[in-house]
Amino acid sequence: MTLDTLSDWARRLQAREISSRELAELYLGRIERLDAGINSFVTVTPELALAAADAADRRLAKGEQAPLLGLPVAQKDIFCTQGVRTSCGSKMLDAFVAPYDATVVERMNAAGAVMLGKTNMDEFAMGSSNETSYYGPVRNPWDPERVPGGSSGGSAAAVAARLVPAATGTDTGGSIRQPAAFCGVTGIKPTYGRVSRYGMIAFASSLDQGGPMAASAEDCARMLNAMAGFDPRDSTSVERPVEDFTAGLARDLKDLRIGLPREFFGEGLDADMRRVVQDALAVLRERGAKLVEVSLPNSGLSVPAYYVVAPAECSSNLARYDGVRYGHRCADPRDLMDLYMRSRAEGFGAEVKRRIMIGTYVLSAGYYDAYYLKAQKVRRLIADDFRRAFEQVDVIAGPTSPELPFRLGEKSADPIRMYLSDIYTIAVNLAGLPGLSMPAGTIGNLPVGLQLIGNYFDEARLLNVAHQFQQETGWHQRMPAAFA
Amino acid sequence: MEWETVIGLEIHAQLNTASKIFSGAATAYGAEPNRQACAVDLGLPGVLPVLNAAVVRKAVMLGLAIDAEIAPRSVFARKNYFYPDLPKGYQISQYELPIVARGHLEIDLEDGGRKRIGITRAHLEEDAGKSVHEGFGAMTGIDLNRAGTPLVEIVSEPDLRSAKEAVAYMKKLHALVRYLGICDGNMQEGSFRCDANVSVRPKGQQAFGTRAEIKNLNSFRFVERAINFEVERQIDLLESGGTVVQETRLYDPDRDETRSMRSKEEANDYRYFPDPDLLPVTIHAQDIESVRGEMPELPDAKRERFIRDYALSVYDAGTLTATRELADYYEAVVAGCDAPKLAANWLMGDFTAALNRSELEVGQSPVAPQALAQLLTRIQDETISGKIAKEVFDAMWAGEGDADRIIAARGLKQITDTGAIDRIIDEVIAANPSQLEQYRSGKDKLFGFFVGQVMKKTQGKANPAQVNERLRARLQGD
Incomplete structure (x- = not known):
């Protein structure tokens, strides 16, 4: 049995070579057999999946077409799913069953997707290694002693191990791209406002953006077709028509100008990583792209600015988890203050608490101007850097992460080192731009990701460049041997 | 020493939209608890606010009516604090950039003069829910029907110099919002309520005294009484060598006094910051003109x-x-x-x-x-x-x-036939010869007696002017 891509499965479903139920059973079987080793799912929903598959089979029998009709997918456990637990990787929401579907879930369901379950993640999407999950760490299918990246580590690992052909992720500072790079899959964080945030549990509202993770750029394009679009329930969603992201995949790369920020290829980059990235860039050059050096002079400020803005917003966004209406409530509260303090002390993990404290501090009277306001100014400087760069180039490329997947526990005691793991991805969120990561080679057996950054709403171009690369190379087709 | 009272009012007026400021739930008063609170009002994970356009329109009407500046760009901010009836752990309000600023209202003074009261700002915000302390034993019930109800908070300058002026201002604003049709003004239901900032200073002194804020006054009478009590309290305190502390106080109408609620030291640091879930509100000149065209x-x-x-x-x-x-x-x-x-x-x-x-x-x-x-x-x-x-x-x-x-x-039609009236007058005169005698000898007051008799005979239907005219003529013997 080969494990095909979404696009191949879609063709075979339409040709009636396989039914949606058979496809769901195939992947549910793999989850059951193989997930114990990597812990990529928090919740598996076989009954719902088979019912959805049967419904999809009936639609297929009627000759209906829809972007994800009959295709198995997984939802990151940050997206609310009606009637199914939505934990956000936290003890706080361990018993929370959402009474509604997130817009992304609603759209994917309408597009015929068959949800197999909810994937593991860093608690409230705060983490770069998937070690902060209440449900235990996810392991990297390429080496179970290593982390899959985070926070969408469950989705990345599940796709890498082919426990599901595609999954959703969310990206606040690199949470789609870094795990995609660590696990050797393709993932795209769309332009801020492309994908509705309604029903996507908020971490840092001005940075959060949902996007697809899959084995190929083509599959990501297919997923994004179902996920993207204006949503009147999200005031920050952008009211503009959504193109068919698969339509431009075949475009050649002649005259494409790729910018290489000199700051991304500086001292912090390991020599082997640099070689893999440069080899990948050479492939693009051979296909007609021109490589141009550009500069993003303020990129060094992105990590500090991010760790002001994101915790500030999170400290406010997570205030609603107070033990009053839903979520974890401590036993036998003595009074209101005790209810608040113990419910939150027990319900949140250490990293979440750390960020709530940082955020509360930077927003306090007397500190607001020095931290939050300053960070917002840095955001504008960073966005200006990109604006200037995109006057010269169409796409910016570089490494997704400065390093290979690290070992479990290696950075747990050192949050600053952990935060620096997102040094190349964070600026993209601060500017609101689209960014993609795809497998570009390996070091040893471990995958290395290439990041492509596009101008606002230029997701189609990023997917096109990645697809052209994937026509030429087979890195995206590699599978970890234990899961073949 | 002679003291001067300084008062500024913060008035919360509930805008009478059909749905809430950031959700589609209804705003009607008096529903079963928690039946008018949707996922957004409950602050469920993942929900997002969407601004109700009718709220903006009503705020613009208010701004025009008080001759204020309408901000071309205003920003919603989060006011962060924990309270059981505040579902998100923050209230969405406006802070640095309110929708309306620098207006004024003229009030009528008792001496017949008028006085201009400055209005610093008016900003939009959502109301919180209600904590219900009765009926749950040692527990507190939470009713979130009111959560998300649109409010406009209207902040006056410290221009008011007496409780009477404060009430006149509040009444004027009350009439205004009802004229505009933006608030039902129902004070019992809390649709129009007020916080009063009260301080005193020696007459002639420029600097303000330390103020106390009296919260949640929901009738004109309470505003007047609470301010009067508070002014007395502060003057007594100062005259006996004490100092006023900046604090929040509550008015107890049963005991007609204000009591300390929390001091400045205990006050929250609200950690305001712009709400990233909402875009800035932009209002163009043509939007303002369109509202102006519909102003009553x-x-x-x-x-x-x-x-x-x-x-x-x-x-x-x-x-x-x-x-x-x-x-x-x-x-x-x-x-x-x-x-x-x-x-x-x-x-x-x-x-x-x-x-x-x-x-x-x-x-x-x-x-x-x-x-x-x-x-x-x-x-x-x-x-x-x-x-x-x-x-x-x-x-x-x-x-x-x-x-x-x-x-x-x-049969109430007035008798205007002079012949008929004359006949009745003749009857009355004939029946009262002694009164006629007295009248003719100078007792003018008896004229009223004859009018009364005529009206009585006609059951009040005789035309009074005609009765007067003809009766006078007859009595004088013409």
Whole structure:
């Protein structure tokens, strides 16, 4: 049995070579057999999946077409799913069953997707290694002693191990791209406002953006077709028509100008990583792209600015988890203050608490101007850097992460080192731009990701460049041997 | 020492939109607890606010009515604090960039003068839910029906110098929001409530004294009494060598006093920051013009017009324009009877008295303005006297039909036939020879006695002017 891509499965479903139920059973079987080793799912929903598959089979029998009709997918456990637990990787929401579907879930369901379950993640999407999950760490299918990246580590690992052909992720500072790079899959964080945030549990509202993770750029394009679009329930969603992201995949790369920020290829980059990235860039050059050096002079400020803005917003966004209406409530509260303090002390993990404290501090009277306001100014400087760069180039490329997947526990005691793991991805969120990561080679057996950054709403171009690369190379087709 | 009182008011007016400020849930008052709270109002994980456009429009109306600046760009911010009836752990409000700023309102002073009260700002925000302490034993119930109800908070400058001025300002604003149709003004239901910042300083001193904020005053009477109590308290404190501490106080109407709620040290650091879930509110000049085009006539302008067009006194015009409903009713009456002064007297007299007796609002009056106009026309054309008209009006109020029908049915048509009146006068004179004697010998006061006798004989139906004229002639023996 080969494990095909979404696009191949879609063709075979339409040709009636396989039914949606058979496809769901195939992947549910793999989850059951193989997930114990990597812990990529928090919740598996076989009954719902088979019912959805049967419904999809009936639609297929009627000759209906829809972007994800009959295709198995997984939802990151940050997206609310009606009637199914939505934990956000936290003890706080361990018993929370959402009474509604997130817009992304609603759209994917309408597009015929068959949800197999909810994937593991860093608690409230705060983490770069998937070690902060209440449900235990996810392991990297390429080496179970290593982390899959985070926070969408469950989705990345599940796709890498082919426990599901595609999954959703969310990206606040690199949470789609870094795990995609660590696990050797393709993932795209769309332009801020492309994908509705309604029903996507908020971490840092001005940075959060949902996007697809899959084995190929083509599959990501297919997923994004179902996920993207204006949503009147999200005031920050952008009211503009959504193109068919698969339509431009075949475009050649002649005259494409790729910018290489000199700051991304500086001292912090390991020599082997640099070689893999440069080899990948050479492939693009051979296909007609021109490589141009550009500069993003303020990129060094992105990590500090991010760790002001994101915790500030999170400290406010997570205030609603107070033990009053839903979520974890401590036993036998003595009074209101005790209810608040113990419910939150027990319900949140250490990293979440750390960020709530940082955020509360930077927003306090007397500190607001020095931290939050300053960070917002840095955001504008960073966005200006990109604006200037995109006057010269169409796409910016570089490494997704400065390093290979690290070992479990290696950075747990050192949050600053952990935060620096997102040094190349964070600026993209601060500017609101689209960014993609795809497998570009390996070091040893471990995958290395290439990041492509596009101008606002230029997701189609990023997917096109990645697809052209994937026509030429087979890195995206590699599978970890234990899961073949 | 002579003291001066300094007061600034923060008034919360609930905007009367059908749905909430950031969700589609209904805002109607009095529903079963938690039946008008949707996922957004409950602050469930993942939900997002979407601004109700009607709220912005109403805020612009208010801004225009107080001659304020409408911000081309205003920003919603989060006010962060924990409270059980605050579902998100923050209230969405406006902080640095409010939608309305730098307006003013003129109030009438007791001495007949006017005073301009500055309005610092008016900003939009969502209301919180309610904590219900009765009926749950040692527990507190939470009702989130009110959570997300749109409010506009109107902050005055510290321009008010007495409790009376504060009440005059509050009443003026109350009338204004009701004129504009942006707030129902129902103070019992909390649709219009006030926090008062009160301080005192030695007369002539420039610097403000330390202020206390009295929270949640929901009647004009409470505002007046709470401020008066607080002013007394502060003066007593200062005169006995103490100092006023900056704090939040609550007014207890049962004991008619204010009590400390929390001091400045215990005050929250609200950690305001712009709400990243909402875009800045942008208002273009043409949006403002479109609202301006739909503005109703405002109380002051209407009062001036009433004085000019209907030749009313300042007092009458002010009374009749106190509410839009009464003013509209008045104009409808005048349109049907062309007797502006008579109509004014009737509305401020019998009509208002009848409303009060029946505990009805103008809009609920059983007598329509057209019906009242018909009645006043019958006074004008001398079909009935003003006195008889009161009887007819009471019958109309009781639902017995229109004025003409009641006049006919009860035979109340005025006697204007001079022959008939003369006959009755002759009868009365003949029946009272001694009174006639006294009158003719100079006891003028007895004229009233003869009028009364004539009116009695005609059951009040004789035309009073005619009776006066003809009676005087007869008594003088002409």
